[in-house]
Amino acid sequence: MRLKDCHNFQDFRKLAEKKLPSPIFHYIDGAADDEITYSRNTSAFNDVDLVPNVLRGVENVDLSTTIFGNKIDLPFYCSPTALQRLFHYDGERAVGKAAKKFNTMFGVSALATVSVEEISSMIDTPKMFQFYFHKDRGLNDSCLERAKAAKFDVMALTVDTITGGNRERDLRTGFTSPPKLTLASLFSFATKPMWGINYLTKGKFELPHLQDYVKEGTSTNTSIGNYFSTMLDQSMNWKDAEKLCAQWNGHFALKGVMSVEDAKKAVDIGCTGIMVSNHGGRQLDGSRSPFDQLAEIVDAVGDKIDVICEGGFQRGTHMLKALSLGAKACAGGRLYLYALAAAGQAGVERALGQYKAELERDMKLMGCTKISDLSRKNLRFRV
Amino acid sequence: MNIADCRNFNDFRELAKKKLPAPIFHYIDGGADDEVTLRRNTSAFDDCDLIPNILASVGKPDLSTTIFGRKIDMPIFLSPTAMQRLYHPDGDKASARAAEKFGTFYSMSTMANNSIEEISNISSGPKLFQLYVHKDKSITDDLLDRCKRSGFDGMCLTVDTLVAGNREKDHRTGFTTPPKLTLSSLISFALRPSWVLKYITNKKFELSNVKKKTDKGTNIAKSVIDYINEQYDPKMNWKDAEYCVKRWNGPFALKGVMSVDDAKRAIDIGCTAIMISNHGGRQLDGSRSPFDQIKAISDAVGDKLEIILDGGVRRGTHVLKALAAGAKACSFGKMFLFSLSAGGQQGVEHLLKMMHDEINRNMILMGCKNLSELNNSKLIYRK
Numbered sequence: 001m002r003l004k005d006c007h008n009f010q011d012f013r014k015l016a017e018k019k020l021p022s023p024i025f026h027y028i029d030g031a032a033d034d035e036i037t038y039s040r041n042t043s044a045f046n047d048v049d050l051v052p053n054v055l056r057g058v059e060n061v062d063l064s065t066t067i068f069g070n071k072i073d074l075p076f077y078c079s080p081t082a083l084q085r086l087f088h089y090d091g092e093r094a095v096g097k098a099a100k101k102f103n104t105m106f107g108v109s110a111l112a113t114v115s116v117e118e119i120s121s122m123i124d125t126p127k128m129f130q131f132y133f134h135k136d137r138g139l140n141d142s143c144l145e146r147a148k149a150a151k152f153d154v155m156a157l158t159v160d161t162i163t164g165g166n167r168e169r170d171l172r173t174g175f176t177s178p179p180k181l182t183l184a185s186l187f188s189f190a191t192k193p194m195w196g197i198n199y200l201t202k203g204k205f206e207l208p209h210l211q212d213y214v215k216e217g218t219s220t221n222t223s224i225g226n227y228f229s230t231m232l233d234q235s236m237n238w239k240d241a242e243k244l245c246a247q248w249n250g251h252f253a254l255k256g257v258m259s260v261e262d263a264k265k266a267v268d269i270g271c272t273g274i275m276v277s278n279h280g281g282r283q284l285d286g287s288r289s290p291f292d293q294l295a296e297i298v299d300a301v302g303d304k305i306d307v308i309c310e311g312g313f314q315r316g317t318h319m320l321k322a323l324s325l326g327a328k329a330c331a332g333g334r335l336y337l338y339a340l341a342a343a344g345q346a347g348v349e350r351a352l353g354q355y356k357a358e359l360e361r362d363m364k365l366m367g368c369t370k371i372s373d374l375s376r377k378n379l380r381f382r383v
Numbered sequence: 384m385n386i387a388d389c390r391n392f393n394d395f396r397e398l399a400k401k402k403l404p405a406p407i408f409h410y411i412d413g414g415a416d417d418e419v420t421l422r423r424n425t426s427a428f429d430d431c432d433l434i435p436n437i438l439a440s441v442g443k444p445d446l447s448t449t450i451f452g453r454k455i456d457m458p459i460f461l462s463p464t465a466m467q468r469l470y471h472p473d474g475d476k477a478s479a480r481a482a483e484k485f486g487t488f489y490s491m492s493t494m495a496n497n498s499i500e501e502i503s504n505i506s507s508g509p510k511l512f513q514l515y516v517h518k519d520k521s522i523t524d525d526l527l528d529r530c531k532r533s534g535f536d537g538m539c540l541t542v543d544t545l546v547a548g549n550r551e552k553d554h555r556t557g558f559t560t561p562p563k564l565t566l567s568s569l570i571s572f573a574l575r576p577s578w579v580l581k582y583i584t585n586k587k588f589e590l591s592n593v594k595k596k597t598d599k600g601t602n603i604a605k606s607v608i609d610y611i612n613e614q615y616d617p618k619m620n621w622k623d624a625e626y627c628v629k630r631w632n633g634p635f636a637l638k639g640v641m642s643v644d645d646a647k648r649a650i651d652i653g654c655t656a657i658m659i660s661n662h663g664g665r666q667l668d669g670s671r672s673p674f675d676q677i678k679a680i681s682d683a684v685g686d687k688l689e690i691i692l693d694g695g696v697r698r699g700t701h702v703l704k705a706l707a708a709g710a711k712a713c714s715f716g717k718m719f720l721f722s723l724s725a726g727g728q729q730g731v732e733h734l735l736k737m738m739h740d741e742i743n744r745n746m747i748l749m750g751c752k753n754l755s756e757l758n759n760s761k762l763i764y765r766k
Contacts, residue, residue: 033391033698033741036429159437163747168390234747237440259434284748286700288432288763383766 003343003350009314009335012351016087016341021195022188023173024086027224028337030169031281037289038281041312044289045321048381053367061363062370063356067306067329068154068251068273070126073103074356075371076319076330078348079275079310080107080130080156080255082224083177085114087341089202092119094345095336100125102352107156107331110143111177111217111227115208120150128154130255132161132228133236133244139213144248146209155248156275157241160256162234164225165283176221178205242269255310256283258293263301273306273328280311280333291322295376298326316358320366324374386726386733392697392718395734399470399724404578405571406556407469411720413552414664420672421664424695427674428704431764439750446742448754450689450712451537451634451656453509456486457739458754459702461731462663462693462716463513463539463638465494466560470724472585475502478723481731483508485739490539490714491592493526494560494610498591503533511537513638515544516623518616522596527630529592538631539658540624543639545617547608548666559605561588625652636691639666641676646684656711657684660693663716674705678759681709699741703749707757 006012017025031038065075078099085091092114099106100123107128108119116129129147134140147155169175174182179199181189189196199205207217216222216231233240245252253273254266266274276290276297290311298307309327313319319330339351368374389395400408414421446457461482468474475489475497482489483506490511491502503510512530516523530538552558557565562572562582572579582588589601599605599614616623628635636656637649649657659673659680673694681690692710696702702713722734751757 033700037432040432160435160748162437162441162750163744165748166741166744171390235440235442236438238438241438254437257437259436262437265438284433284435284700284745285698286428286433286704286745287748288434292432292763292765293434381766 003347006339006342006347006350007354009338012338012342012347013334015343016338019192019195020087020341021179021185021192023170023175023179023185024195025341026169026173027175028087028334028341030167031285032165032167032283033285035281035285037278037285037287041278041281041289041291042314042318044291044312045315045318048321048379050317050320050324050366051378051380052365056367056369058364058367058369060369061360063359063363065329065371067105067308068126068128068253070105070153072105072126072329074352075323075359076313076332076335076355077105078107078336079331079333080109080112080128081333081337082109082111083113084337084340085205086177086179086199087337088344088347089198090344093122095340095348096123097345098336098348098352099123101349102356104352105154105329108152110209111207112209113206116146116150116152120152126154127152128156130156130158131244132158133233133240134213134231135233136213139210140244142213143209144244148248148250154251154253154273155244156253156255157244158255159236159241160258160277160279160283161228161232162236164223164228165279166285167225167282170223170225176223177207177217177227178221180221238265238269245270253306253308257297258288260296260300263297263307267301267304271305273308274301275308275310275331276327277310291325294322294325294327302326316355316362319355319359320362320374321379323371324376324378326376386730389722389725389733390737392721395718395721395725395730398726399721402575402578403470403724404562404568404575406553406558406568407562408724409552409556410558411470411717411724413550414668415548415550415666416668418664418668420661420668420670423672424661424664424674425697425701427672427695428698428701431704431762433700433703433707433749434761434763435748436750439752441747441750441752444743444746444751445753446739446746448712450691451488451509451511451636453488453536455488455509455712457742458706458712459696459735459738459742460488460509460511460712460714461490461719462714463490463492463511464716464720465492466496466590467720467723468496468585468588469560469562470720471727471730472581473727476505477728478719478731479506479508479510481728481735482506484732485735487735488537488714491535493592494590496589496591499526499529499533499535501591503535510535511539514538514540514627515614516540516616516619516627517593517614519596522593523627524630525596526592527627531631531633537634537636537656538627539636539638539656540627541638542619542624543641543660543662543666544611544615545619547611548662548668550608550665553608560590560610561601621648621652628653636689638693640680641671643679643683646680646688650684650687654688656689656691658691658693658714663694674701674708677705677708677710685709699738699745702738702742703745703757704762706754707759707761
């Protein structure tokens with residue numbers, strides 16, 4: 001199987017599984033507990049059907065939308081995800097360049113393996129920095145200042161990782177950052193020698209936003225769940241978020257809002273957007289899927305801030321459904337991570353290109369030429 | 384595989400399967416008829432979703448609650464289950480000690496292999512006794528009086544076993560108490576020599592609480608089904624239950640209530656609690672699952688008695704959902720019997736620790752500081 005054989009999300013996933021040592025693949029692929037929420041995030045789209053309109057003259061389709069004051073050419077973007085150089089040696093460089101090519105938003109994680117400065121020197125298209133509220137206030141200030149200086153457009157504070165989720169696949173495979181060779185995982189690393197050679201020869205593994213402050217994740221092996229539970233500030237509250245929002249003094253979003261009341265509070269503290277998200281089902285299993293919860297949140301705050309639906313997207317039609325319900329844009333991590341693991345920048349470009357082609361085709365089939373043509377009139381929920 | 388590798392229900396189940404002779408494993412594992420209710424007991428939890436709140440500054444959530452007049456450290460406890468020495472030579476002693484260590488209820492079955500007095504001597508933790516009304520009334524009176532003298536905190540009367548369920552796995556394996564060697568089961572016992580060795584070298588198998596009154600089940604190899612059908616009084620009615628409540632004169636529950644009407648009658652006869660249960664799907668296949676039924680019962684009687692959800696619980700999030708729907712606590716049988724079979728007291732402790740950690744983690748992810756914050760607003764049922 002090669003990149004040219006990848007025609008959809010599942011194909012990229014299969015190729016990624018072939019390329020990655022199993023602890024790393026399962027870190028991407030896994031979720032919390034029984035992964036009920038993870039699978040619901042996608043299956044939720046199947047409980048609603050699209051109703052097309054005909055004879056509308058649809059030869060030119062405009063997929064652009066405006067989020068956080070930036071016009072982007074696609075109604076979806078790359079969510080911030082951690083540790084990308086573990087998946088492909090180019091890591092954030094590959095994803096950033098692909099996002100630039102399609103002129104969409106690129107989310108960079110606090111746990112990124114390439115620095116905000118390097119990314120900003122590389123791409124001038126819209127960029128989002130994803131921020132974890134650490135116990136170390138010096139680290140927090142440093143992240144905000146560096147992202148500001150690097151001209152990042154949006155700051156997203158993650159609010160659903162107050163403690164680590166129970167990611168049982170990681171417990172079984174012993175996944176840590178940086179990767180640790182154990183007797184149990186030796187075989188899986190040994191059977192993927194190319195990954196090992198690239199990991200060792202293509203530049204040192206770093207977490208440039210954190211490593212001046214904390215050893216965990218770079219010189220001390222830690223699981224991601226453990227990192228959340230021990231390094232992040234569990235006392236984080238609305239006051240802290242409000243202060244950060246003011247300190248950033250620009251477009252600010254909360255990532256991981258699920259309840260309507262929290263969405264309203266986000267408006268009150270000055271946020272300009274929220275990501276409706278359950279962290280890809282990786283935190284609280286049994287929590288509602290973003291798509292199931294989207295309409296209520298859009299109804300409550302959709303006219304005041306940008307509501308982004310994050311999680312579960314595997315198809316252009318999934319995105320059409322979320323946009324029809326009122327999401328300003330869609331976002332996903334696995335959406336491009338399997339493709340990154342499969343083939344680096346070329347993989348991500350192929351994946352983004354396919355979603356774009358699907359969206360264009362499906363918009364035409366729906367009888368729509370621009371995103372604002374989509375509305376709830378196009379949807380019927382099965383009862 | 385050993386206890387340290389057990390991270391969820393299925394892990395414990397697999398390990399128990401390795402340790403137990405097949406007829407004994409299947410006695411725990413099986414349900415009535417086609418096991419439709421057995422499966423639904425757990426899958427019911429997947430038809431509703433949790434809605435977390437963010438930025439709640441939870442800190443260390445308080446997991447304590449009060450049932451049967453005793454404060455317990457977490458909202459789960461061990462359901463009464465019969466004949467625990469079949470699963471591990473320490474039997475009830477192991478489960479009682481483990482429950483005490485985690486500050487929660489151990490429950491003793493009428494058909495326990497340790498006596499009321501024996502257990503009250505080794506554990507000062509919260510204790511619940513499970514009563515069957517026998518045809519011979521003096522057996523019932525004797526059990527109630529001995530529990531009172533031995534300082535048991537609560538009494539529950541099982542009301543869903545007037546006749547034995549059709550447990551087809553037991554028919555097939557020829558499960559009896561005490562275990563009987565038959566030609567067909569010979570091989571399954573021979574495959575588990577360490578179980579057999581422990582069984583025959585430890586204290587003689589007996590139904591300690593009823594051995595003076597009847598030798599059925601102790602000296603004559605009987606199937607549990609025959610025992611239930613011969614010894615239990617199928618004419619038991621509300622008057623008999625009321626008689627037990629009065630004679631006990633303390634916290635009292637009916638175990639196996641499923642209808643709203645019966646829950647109301649339980650209040651009328653002086654019960655302080657009910658256990659919503661279908662006996663783990665082992666009696667009436669096709670009956671409703673406790674979780675599907677809890678909201679209706681809670682709406683009707685939740686302010687007047689303590690509601691315990693018994694059955695189907697496998698995860699911390701299941702407990703959270705049950706509490707949000709109106710339960711005061713949850714209890715489970717199968718799950719802890721697998722842990723007992725897998726590793727005795729240490730196995731049960733490992734399970735209780737795992738469940739404690741899951742509930743604690745998920746309370747933090749839900750943004751809840753104490754159990755009373757779990758209410759209907761945190762749950763959305765899928766349509």
